[in-house]
Amino acid sequence: MLFNSLNFLLFFPVVTALYYLVPHRFRWPLLLLASCIFYMAYIPIYILILAATILIDYFAALLIDKSEGRAKKIWLNISILSTVAILFVFKYFNFFNDNIDAIAKLLDWNYSKVILRLALPIGLSFHTFQSLSYVIEVYRGNQKPERNFGIYALYVMFYPQLVAGPIERPQNLLWQFHKEHTFSIQQVSSGLFRMMWGFFKKIVIADRLSIYVGMVYDHPGKDNGITVILATIFFTFQIYCDFSGYSDIALGAAEVMGIKLMRNFNRPFASKNISEFWQRFHISLSSWFYDYIFNPIVAAWRRWDSVAIVLGLMITFLISGIWHGAGWTFVTYGFVNGLGISLLFITARFRKKLFGKIPAKLINPVNILLNFEFVCFTYVFFRAKSIHDSMILLSSMMHGFNLKMPFNSQIATIEDLVIILVMVPLMLLFEKLYDDNPFFNICKEKPLIIQWATAWIGLFIIFNFGAFTDAHSFIYFKF
Amino acid sequence: MNKLFRTLFFVILTVVLFYGLDSVYTYIIKRDNFDKVWWMAKIENKNYDFALIGASRVYAMVQTDTLENRWHKKGIDIALDGSNIMEQYLILKKFYSNHNTVKDLFVELDVINMGYKMNSDFRVWCFLPFIKDDESVYLELGENFDQRRVFCWKYVPFYRYVDFNSKLGPITILNAFMKFQKPPYTKTGDWQGKMLRSINNENKNPDLPKKTAFMIVAKVQYDYLEKIMKLCDDNGTKVHLYTPPFYYNRFKVCRNFNEILHDYIYPICTKHHADYRSFCEMDIAHNPAYFEDYLHINYFGLPFLTDSLVHSYNLDKHIAINHYPDTLAAK
Numbered sequence: 019m020l021f022n023s024l025n026f027l028l029f030f031p032v033v034t035a036l037y038y039l040v041p042h043r044f045r046w047p048l049l050l051l052a053s054c055i056f057y058m059a060y061i062p063i064y065i066l067i068l069a070a071t072i073l074i075d076y077f078a079a080l081l082i083d084k085s086e087g088r089a090k091k092i093w094l095n096i097s098i099l100s101t102v103a104i105l106f107v108f109k110y111f112n113f114f115n116d117n118i119d120a121i122a123k124l125l126d127w128n129y130s131k132v133i134l135r136l137a138l139p140i141g142l143s144f145h146t147f148q149s150l151s152y153v154i155e156v157y158r159g160n161q162k163p164e165r166n167f168g169i170y171a172l173y174v175m176f177y178p179q180l181v182a183g184p185i186e187r188p189q190n191l192l193w194q195f196h197k198e199h200t201f202s203i204q205q206v207s208s209g210l211f212r213m214m215w216g217f218f219k220k221i222v223i224a225d226r227l228s229i230y231v232g233m234v235y236d237h238p239g240k241d242n243g244i245t246v247i248l249a250t251i252f253f254t255f256q257i258y259c260d261f262s263g264y265s266d267i268a269l270g271a272a273e274v275m276g277i278k279l280m281r282n283f284n285r286p287f288a289s290k291n292i293s294e295f296w297q298r299f300h301i302s303l304s305s306w307f308y309d310y311i312f313n314p315i316v317a318a319w320r321r322w323d324s325v326a327i328v329l330g331l332m333i334t335f336l337i338s339g340i341w342h343g344a345g346w347t348f349v350t351y352g353f354v355n356g357l358g359i360s361l362l363f364i365t366a367r368f369r370k371k372l373f374g375k376i377p378a379k380l381i382n383p384v385n386i387l388l389n390f391e392f393v394c395f396t397y398v399f400f401r402a403k404s405i406h407d408s409m410i411l412l413s414s415m416m417h418g419f420n421l422k423m424p425f426n427s428q429i430a431t432i433e434d435l436v437i438i439l440v441m442v443p444l445m446l447l448f449e450k451l452y453d454d455n456p457f458f459n460i461c462k463e464k465p466l467i468i469q470w471a472t473a474w475i476g477l478f479i480i481f482n483f484g485a486f487t488d489a490h491s492f493i494y495f496k497f
Numbered sequence: 498m499n500k501l502f503r504t505l506f507f508v509i510l511t512v513v514l515f516y517g518l519d520s521v522y523t524y525i526i527k528r529d530n531f532d533k534v535w536w537m538a539k540i541e542n543k544n545y546d547f548a549l550i551g552a553s554r555v556y557a558m559v560q561t562d563t564l565e566n567r568w569h570k571k572g573i574d575i576a577l578d579g580s581n582i583m584e585q586y587l588i589l590k591k592f593y594s595n596h597n598t599v600k601d602l603f604v605e606l607d608v609i610n611m612g613y614k615m616n617s618d619f620r621v622w623c624f625l626p627f628i629k630d631d632e633s634v635y636l637e638l639g640e641n642f643d644q645r646r647v648f649c650w651k652y653v654p655f656y657r658y659v660d661f662n663s664k665l666g667p668i669t670i671l672n673a674f675m676k677f678q679k680p681p682y683t684k685t686g687d688w689q690g691k692m693l694r695s696i697n698n699e700n701k702n703p704d705l706p707k708k709t710a711f712m713i714v715a716k717v718q719y720d721y722l723e724k725i726m727k728l729c730d731d732n733g734t735k736v737h738l739y740t741p742p743f744y745y746n747r748f749k750v751c752r753n754f755n756e757i758l759h760d761y762i763y764p765i766c767t768k769h770h771a772d773y774r775s776f777c778e779m780d781i782a783h784n785p786a787y788f789e790d791y792l793h794i795n796y797f798g799l800p801f802l803t804d805s806l807v808h809s810y811n812l813d814k815h816i817a818i819n820h821y822p823d824t825l826a827a828k
Binding site for chain 1: 500503507511514645649658659661662663666668
C-alpha cells in the first residue's frame with residue numbers, strides 16, 4: 019500500500035482510531051493484522067517469505083539465548099545464512115547468474131543459465147536487515163529474546179516502517195509494543211504535522227522533480243551540458259525528498275500511535291564531507307553497516323591499523339551499494355562512496371595541515387558545496403540504468419552549455435520549474451530553521467487557530483502544488 | 498473535553514474551508530473558456546445543420562468554416578483533442594441537454610479513437626467541474642474509473658481539484674484573472690491554431706515504421722458508439738461515420754479491421770440508419786508532405802480532406818455519396 023494512495027487515506031485513520039479504542043492487550047494483534055493487510059496489498063503470497071524470515075529469526079534468537087560458546091555462534095550463523103539466503107534468491111540470484119554466464123561465455127565454458135522469474139518482494143532488504151539486527155543483538159547480549167511471537171512478528175512487520183525503514187534496532191522498538199500508550203493531542207498533532215511534512219517533500223518536490231529527471235535520465239545522450247547537470251542535481255534532491263519524505267510519514271504515523279521510531283535523516287546537504295553525509299543520510303542503514311559490518315571488520319584486522327579501516331570502509335560501502343540493488347551501477351555507487359570516504363580518511367592529516375588555519379566560516383561553505391557536487395556525482399550511477407548509460411550521461415555533462423536548454427518545454431513545463439525552484443529552497447530553509455518537523459515546530463505552543471492555520475496552509479500547498487496525476491511509488495520501495 | 502470540542506470545531510471548519518475552495522474553483526473555472534468542454538457547456542438553444550465530433554483528428558483536421566461555405570450550412574466543431582469515445586458521448590449529451598439541435602452529425606471513427614482506454618486521466622479532468630451537477634458525468638465516469646475515486650471527485654470537497662491540480666489548479670485560477678492564455682475555441686474548432694504545428698510543411702517522421710498494431714477492440718467502445726447513435730436518434734440527428742486518412746493508410750494495418758467493420762460498424766450503421774465512409778484511400782495518404790505525423794494531416798493536407806468531405810455528402814438529403822469500397826452508404 020502506498021502512503022500517497024486513497025487506500026492509505028482510509029487505512030490510516032481506521033487503524034489509528036481502532037488502536038486507541040481497543041484495550042492495550044489487543045493493540046499488538048491489531049497492529050500485526052493491520053501490518054499484514056498493508057503488506058499484502060502488493061503481492062499477498064509474499065507474506066509467506068516474511069513469515070519464513072520471522073520464524074527463523076524468532077527461534078534462532080531463543081536458541082542463541084539458551085546456548086553457550088560454539089553452539090551460540092552456530093545458531094547465529096544458521097540464522098544469518100538462512101535470512102540472507104532468502105534475500106539472495108529473490109534479489110541477487112539473477113544478477114549473480116548473469117555474471118557467471120558472462121564469465122562462462124568469456125572463457126568458453128558450457129554453462130546453462132537459470133533465470134528465476136520472481137518479482138522482488140517489497141522492502142525485502144529492509145526487513146531482512148531489521149530481523150538480522152535482532153538476532154545479532156541477542157547474540158551480543160544487548161537484547162533479551164522476545165518470547166511473545168506476535169510482538170516479535172510486529173517488530174519486523176510494523177507497517178509504518180515495513181517497506182522502507184527506518185531499519186530499527188530491537189532495543190529501540192520492541193519495548194514500545196509492550197508499553198501502554200495513552201492518547202495525547204500534542205503527540206497526535208506532532209505525528210500528523212510530521213506526516214504532512216513528509217507528504218510535502220514527496221508529493222510537491224520529489225514527484226515533480228521525477229518528471230524532469232525521468233525525461234533526461236531515461237534517454238541518455240539526448241540532452242547534454244547544463245540539462246544533464248540540472249537533472250542530476252534534481253535527482254539528488256528527488257531521492258532525498260522521496261526517501262526522507264517516506265521516513266517522515268513513517269515516523270509521523272508511528273508517533274500518532276505513541277511509538278517513536280529512530281530519526282533517519284538530519285539535513286544531509288549541510289554535510290561538509292562525504293563521511294558526515296553518511297552520518298546524516300539514511301542514518302538507520304549507515305549505523306547498521308557501522309555496527310554490524312565495519313566495526314567487526316576493523317576489530318578483526320585491527321593489527322593492520324589504517325589499512326584495516328580503509329578495507330573496512332571499502333567492503334562496507336561495496337555491500338551498501340549492492341544492498342541498494344542487484345546491478346553494477348549500485349556496486350559502482352558503493353565503490354565511489356567507499357573511495358571518497360577512504361580518501362578523506364587517508365588525507366585527513368594533510369588536509370588539516372593545508373586548510374586548518376582557514377576560518378570555518380570561509381571553508382565550510384566551500385566544503386558543503388564540494389561535498390554536494392560529489393554526492394550528485396555518485397547519484398549518476400544510482401539513477402542510470404547501466405554503467406554504459408552513466409558514462410554517456412557523465413560525458414554529456416561536458417558539453418552544451420546553452421542556458422535555454424533546461425527550460426525546454428518537452429522536458430518540463432514552466433510551472434514545474436517554478437514550483438521546483440521555489441519549493442526546494444523553501445524546504446531546505448525550513449529544515450534549517452525548524453529541524454525535522456517544521457510544520458509542527460512553527461506552531462507548537464501557539465494558539466489553536468495558528469496551529470490550524472498552519473495545517474490549512476500546509477494542506478493548501480500540498481493540494482495545489484503536488485504532482486498527483488500518477489501516484490508515484492517511493493524509490494526505496496524496490497530495495 | 499473542551500479541547501476535544503475545539504478540535505472538532507476546527508475539523509469541521511477545515512471541511513467547510515475546502516468546500517468553499519471547491520465552490521470558488523468551480524465557479525471560476527466554469528466562468529471561463531480555457532477548455533473546450535467548458536466553452537461547449539455555455540452553448541445553449543442553438544440550431545445547427547451539421548456538427549463534427551471526434552478527437553484531434555477532427556479538431557485539427559477539418560475546416561468547419563470551409564464546409565459551411567461550400568455546403569451553405571451552419572455547422573459546429575464539437576471535437577475534443579485527446580478524447581476517447583466516452584468523453585465524446587458526454588460532450589454530445591451536454592450539447593443536447595443545453596437544448597441545441599443538429600441535423601447531421603459527423604462522427605470520426607478510427608482505431609486510435611476507438612482504441613483509447615476509457616479510464617484514461619488524459620482528458621477526463623475537463624469534465625470534473627460538472628460532476629456535481631450533471632448526473633450523467635458522474636454515472637459514466639463511475640462505470641469506467643475506480644468507483645472510489647469517482648466518489649471522492651463528487652463528494653470529497655476539493656478532491657477533484659487536488660487530483661488534477663496541474664490542469665485544474667492554481668495556474669487555471671490565475672489564468673482566469675490574468676488571462677495569460679487566451680481561450681482558443683471557436684465554433685470552427687482550432688484547425689488554424691496551435692494544434693497544427695507543422696504549418697511549414699515539415700513532416701517530422703516521414704519514414705515511420707509500419708509495424709504498429711493499433712488495437713484490440715473492446716466491446717465498451719462500441720457500446721459508447723451505440724449510445725451516441727441512440728442519442729442522435731432520440732434527437733432527430735442523422736449520423737455519418739467516417740475515417741480520415743492516416744499516413745501510409747495505417748488504418749489498414751490493423752489486422753482485424755475487416756472483422757471490426759463487419760462485426761460492429763456495419764450492424765450499428767444498419768440499426769441506426771447511419772452511413773460509414775472511409776477516406777483512408779485518398780491519394781494524400783501516401784504523401785508525407787501532407788502529414789504532421791502519421792495521425793494528423795497538416796495545413797497542406799487540409800483542403801484535400803475538406804474537399805473530399807464536401808463532395809462525399811449531400812446534406813440536403815442527409816446521405817453519403819458512394820465513391821469508395823469501404824463505404825456503407827445509406828440507401
